[in-house]
Structures are given as C-alpha cells and as structure tokens.
Amino acid sequence: MDIGSAHQLLELCAGRGQDMAQVVAEYEAFRSNTSCDEVRAQMHEALTVMRAAIENGIQDQGERTHIITGYGHLFQKAINDGRVLGGSLLKNSVLFSLAVGQHNAGLGRIVACPTAGACGVVPGAVLAVAEELGSSDEEIVEALLVMGGVGIVSAAQGPISGAEGGCQSECGVASSMAAGAVVHLLGGSAEQVFDAASLALQSHLGLVCDPLASLVEVPCVTRNATAATTAIVAANMAIAGIPGVIPYDETVVAMKQIGKALPESLRETSLGGLAASPTGRRIYKEMQDKHSL
Amino acid sequence: MAQIGLFDVVGPIMVGPSSSHTAGAVRLGLATRRILGTDVKKAEIILHGSFAATYWGHRTNVALIAGLLGMSMDDERIPEALEIAKEAGLEYSFASGDLGDVHPNSVRIKAEGLGDKLEIAGASIGGGRINIFEVNGFDVDVDGSYMTLVTRHRDEPGVIAEITKVLAIHGINIAFLDVSRKTRGSDALLIAETDDEISDLAMQHVLRIAGVIVVRTLPRF
Numbered sequence: 001m002d003i004g005s006a007h008q009l010l011e012l013c014a015g016r017g018q019d020m021a022q023v024v025a026e027y028e029a030f031r032s033n034t035s036c037d038e039v040r041a042q043m044h045e046a047l048t049v050m051r052a053a054i055e056n057g058i059q060d061q062g063e064r065t066h067i068i069t070g071y072g073h074l075f076q077k078a079i080n081d082g083r084v085l086g087g088s089l090l091k092n093s094v095l096f097s098l099a100v101g102q103h104n105a106g107l108g109r110i111v112a113c114p115t116a117g118a119c120g121v122v123p124g125a126v127l128a129v130a131e132e133l134g135s136s137d138e139e140i141v142e143a144l145l146v147m148g149g150v151g152i153v154s155a156a157q158g159p160i161s162g163a164e165g166g167c168q169s170e171c172g173v174a175s176s177m178a179a180g181a182v183v184h185l186l187g188g189s190a191e192q193v194f195d196a197a198s199l200a201l202q203s204h205l206g207l208v209c210d211p212l213a214s215l216v217e218v219p220c221v222t223r224n225a226t227a228a229t230t231a232i233v234a235a236n237m238a239i240a241g242i243p244g245v246i247p248y249d250e251t252v253v254a255m256k257q258i259g260k261a262l263p264e265s266l267r268e269t270s271l272g273g274l275a276a277s278p279t280g281r282r283i284y285k286e287m288q289d290k291h292s293l
Numbered sequence: 294m295a296q297i298g299l300f301d302v303v304g305p306i307m308v309g310p311s312s313s314h315t316a317g318a319v320r321l322g323l324a325t326r327r328i329l330g331t332d333v334k335k336a337e338i339i340l341h342g343s344f345a346a347t348y349w350g351h352r353t354n355v356a357l358i359a360g361l362l363g364m365s366m367d368d369e370r371i372p373e374a375l376e377i378a379k380e381a382g383l384e385y386s387f388a389s390g391d392l393g394d395v396h397p398n399s400v401r402i403k404a405e406g407l408g409d410k411l412e413i414a415g416a417s418i419g420g421g422r423i424n425i426f427e428v429n430g431f432d433v434d435v436d437g438s439y440m441t442l443v444t445r446h447r448d449e450p451g452v453i454a455e456i457t458k459v460l461a462i463h464g465i466n467i468a469f470l471d472v473s474r475k476t477r478g479s480d481a482l483l484i485a486e487t488d489d490e491i492s493d494l495a496m497q498h499v500l501r502i503a504g505v506i507v508v509r510t511l512p513r514f
Contacts, residue, residue: 002296003296003297024299027299028298028299028300031296031298031299032298039299042300043299043303045306046300046303046304046306049306064372066350103309104309104310105309105310106309106310107308107309107310107315107352107355107371107372108308108309108369109306109307109308109309109367109369110306110307110308110309111303111304111305111306112304112305112306112307112312112316112420112421113302113303113304114302114303115312115420116307116309116310116311116312116315116316117310117311119309144303145299147303148299148300148302148303151297151299151302151303152297152298152299152301152302154302155297155301155302156297160302161419161420163419177302213350214343214346214347214350214351215310215350215351216309216310216311216351217310287349287350290349291348291349293340293345293348293387293388293389
C-alpha cells in the first residue's frame, strides 16, 4: 500500500470502499508497524498540542519574540472590544493562527504542520471550523487524518521547505492540507478534498520565503493567518462544486517547478524580497549588532 | 523513494521556532550527552555558518544547552535552559568558527562529564533531522534514526568479531556498521546502528570483551 499521489489515494479510497481518513490511518499503521488505534491516538496528541499552543499563544505578549509583539493577544483584545469585522469563524481562524505562530516564534511547543514556520495554518482553519460546527474530538481526528493524507501526497511530489520551494511550499501546502480537512468536516467527498487542496495551493503559487532577519516572525506569522482563511474559502468553493480544474498532483508539480525557478535570494536566505528592503536590512543589522558572537 | 510518514508531515511536536535551528540543535546536544554517558559539566561550543549567523534568532544556543541537559525537542523547559544549566552546574561557552567544508548548520562540541571527555561535530540537516559526522576525531555518520551502539576499543584482531557476535547472541540485527581508527594499534571506534533494542545486558556483555574500553548506546532520538 503506497500513497504517492492524490490520484493513488483516491483510487485506494474507491477501490477499498473506505473513507479517506481510514485509508490514511491504515497506510500509516502498516508503514510504521502499529495499529490504526495507535495512529489515531498519536493524532489526538497532535490535536492536544495544537489546542494548548492556541491557549498559550493568546496569553503570549511577545516577551520572547524579536519583532512581533504578542499578535494573538492583540487580536483577542480587538475581538473582545468589538473592533474587528467578520463572524466568529473568520475571527477565530485568524486568532488561532496568529496565536500558534506567536507561540512558535516565542519558543513554545507546537506541531510542525507540515513545517514549524507554517504551524499556525492548520490549527487556525481546522479548529475554528470545528468550533463553528461543534465537531467532536473524534471527528476532528478523522479530519486531521485527511489533512495528513494531503500532506503525504504533497511531500511525495514536491518540496516542503522554504529553502527549496519558497513559502508556497510551507504556508501554501499547509493551506491545502487545512482545506482538505475542512472539506472532510463539512461532509464533502474525497474528490472535493483535493479540489479544495488544489484551489488553496493555486492561491499561494509563487509565494516567496523572505523573512526579516532570518526569523520566523515577519511576514510568517501574519501569513499563517491569511493562509488559514484561504483554506476555508477554498473548502467552501469546493463544497459548492467549484473544481480545482488542475488536479492536485499537477498543482504540486507546478509548485515544485515554480520553486526551482525562484532565485536563491527568495528561498529562506533573507537576501531578497522583504528581508532586503531598507527596513528589513535595518532590523537585521540592529539584531546582528546586538547578538554577534 | 522512501515512503512519507503521516507524522513526518504532521509533526514533529517540537518547541519552536525552527525545526532545523532549534529542534535539530536540541537533538545534537542530546546526542552529545548520550554518547558522553553522564551529566555534562563543561561544554565548549563552536557554531559554524548559518548556526553562527542566526543562532540568536532561533535560540540555537539555548537549544544546544537544553539538549546537553538531557531535554528532548518537545520539552517545554527549553526556553529556560540557560538558567537551568546554571543551577545544574553546567559551564558553557559559545564561539563562532569555521569548521571547514561542512553543512551550514554545523556545530562542534567539546563536552566534559564526570571523568570523561568527548568531542563531537554534527549538523542539523532539516526538519529536525541531524547527522553526527565526527566523534573524538573519528569520521562517523550517525543520524539517530536507529538504535546505536558506540564502542571505543583497542585496534586488535578479533575485537570487532566479538562485538558483532555478542550482538548476534542477543538477537540484535545490525543495519549499518562503521569502524574506524586513527593509526594501526591505536584506539579505534565502532558504531553499529541496529534494528533492535540494545539491552543493558547486551551492553554489559560487550563491555566485558577484552580490548573494549568504553561502550555507549543511543536510543532512537
């Protein structure tokens, strides 16, 4: 049993007459010589860590970050004061992503999903939707298995790091994974999971990795929030019957080729883009002077 | 191509901000502590390349000390590692240095424990994965994805055969075996990466082999 592509995963679901979450659980149980129950327990542990990261990230007022200043805390305060637009879903998805991104930047415990730099995207989209729908933990774990399935086929066919593929391969892939999970929570089909994943990734193609001062702070943390909301939008479109048109596997290959075409300066080296802007350079210099060995 | 694991893409669970510069650094420190085999009392640490340039942003220094204190990459005490080191009596120093033609995220650690010393060099190669490429002047290749047996022994006929025989008797299958020495008849190093757990009993048996001086085991980490 192998899951090397979305095509293969969809064929396995159809061929076995099984739900995608179950196929992914059986794949992992076989691969790592364990049981589906153990795989689900491990996924539940990831869920627990994501929730704790949200809680802690909202409390974090930026004591351990260099540039950003408690973004989850700021956003929570603005929600409480009634200063931000949108319903609870939009507010929560932004809040949760910012909180997890802040927590990661401030040396907090997170689930890299698929990377540490993009760790706020999946909790932001999936847990905000789960709260909206009143999903049980068991339902969320099933959605996270589907999310992992999208991640596996992405990693099998494309880069999953800013250094290789730019931010499209971190926040972009995280957004695809989250979109797949949201479709599952909404009761969509396996095909719609990958329509949503395609639509989400298509919205991130070409996105470069140009963090200020080599930190996982700006623009990473706020970009996690926009990638989370894009995942929800993509899932809604897929549920409405809007297709990805370009199959997910081909979208991932396009992402990979775009990554190869990106100059090194835009792949996590902090030599180009925002990092090389006058303000970006000034902030980098200030930090270097303060910390040189 | 190796199959992608579910928890390769949903994980690792780690303390941020960076899998390569933070989580990988914790694992390098932890590997050093485990090979040393005792609490670390003193550590001289040389940071190379990207580790030297960006350590402060990703707290690579804090992460390395956390590992030397025995913490794993998801330990929530990592941020306080420097203070904990002070309480634990671990003296450390950091310097920037050129380790040569090695991975940009590389580090050299001279560690002293209770009566034993160790010098190790390794790299954090992405996603929290590491590669230890030098132990006490010997070229090695250890990534922590297997159970590992490390011995220092005299370079004499039959020592390696005895070690592999003891592992076989204990039902331990060797996946990779790496043997090196500096000069003929000097101390030599053996690293066996195994599929099976290396029990304390097996380790004690290896230590009783004539010519074997030091034995350490590393769990998967």
